Amino acid sequence: MKDDKKIIIVGDRVLIRPDEERMRTSFGLYLPQGVESKEKVQGGMIVKVGPGYPLPDPNSMGEEPWDKSRMEPKYLPLQAEEGDYALFLRKAAIEIEFDHEKFIIVPQAAILLLIRDDILERIQDGLDEESES
Numbered sequence: 001m002k003d004d005k006k007i008i009i010v011g012d013r014v015l016i017r018p019d020e021e022r023m024r025t026s027f028g029l030y031l032p033q034g035v036e037s038k039e040k041v042q043g044g045m046i047v048k049v050g051p052g053y054p055l056p057d058p059n060s061m062g063e064e065p066w067d068k069s070r071m072e073p074k075y076l077p078l079q080a081e082e083g084d085y086a087l088f089l090r091k092a093a094i095e096i097e098f099d100h101e102k103f104i105i106v107p108q109a110a111i112l113l114l115i116r117d118d119i120l121e122r123i124q125d126g127l128d129e130e131s132e133s
Contacts, residue, residue, distance in 0.1 A: 005098075005099065007048060007098060009048045009049060009050040009105070010050050010051075011050045011051070011052075011053070011054070011107075012050055012052060012053050012078060012107055012108045012109070013049075013050045013105050013106065013107050013108070014046050014048070014049045014050065014078070014080045014086065014105070014106055014107075014108060014111070015046070015047045015048040015049075015103050015104075015105055016044040016045065016046055016047065016086055016088070016093075016103065016104045016105075016106055017044050017045045017047050017101075017102075017103060017104075018042060018043075018044040018102060018103075018104050019042070019043045019044045019045070019085075040089065040090055040091070041087060041088070041089065041090060041112065042087075042088060042090045042093070042104070043085060043086065043087045043088070044085070044086060044088075044104060045083070045084075045085055045086075046080050046081065046082055046083065046084045046085075046086050046114075047082065047103065048082060049078050049080050049081060049082060050078065051075040051077070052075035052076045052077040052078050053075060053076040053078075054073055054074075054075055055073075055074045055075060055076055057073070057074070078108050079108065079111075079114065080108055080111060080114055081114075081116065083116070083117065084114045084115065084116050085114070085115040085116075086106070086111050086113070086114055086115075087111070087112045087113045087114075087115075088104075088106045088110050088111045088112060089106075089110040089112065091110075092106060092107060092109070092110030093105065093106045093110065094106075
């Protein structure tokens with residue numbers, strides 16, 4: 001994405017750059033042929049995440065809506081992070097094009113699993129230690 005334009009993702013949504021290679025993800029995750037032929041599941045890299053689920057302000061009880069003394073909104077953060085690989089339900093996805101590039105917006109509830117580089121490194125380190133002993 002270009003620096004002169006900014007995308008702000010709201011709420012519990014994530015912006016995903018879809019994986020064009022459908023049968024095997026870049027992380028080596030194979031998707032069964034039945035799943036792919038029906039296009040129920042798709043994968044891609046997470047580019048941006050929203051702030052999360054909005055939490056109610058406990059101090060706002062009885063305040064007037066025009067009162068300026070409100071606190072900044074608070075959010076419960078999402079599990080998804082920028083740089084994660086996500087496998088998600090295609091029916092919940094919305095496809096967009098921004099700066100001639102295709103992206104998908106998905107609510108966190110539609111994400112089935114996340115693959116994170118640091119998790120892969122820890123798994124690999126554990127496998128290396130087991131093979132040495």
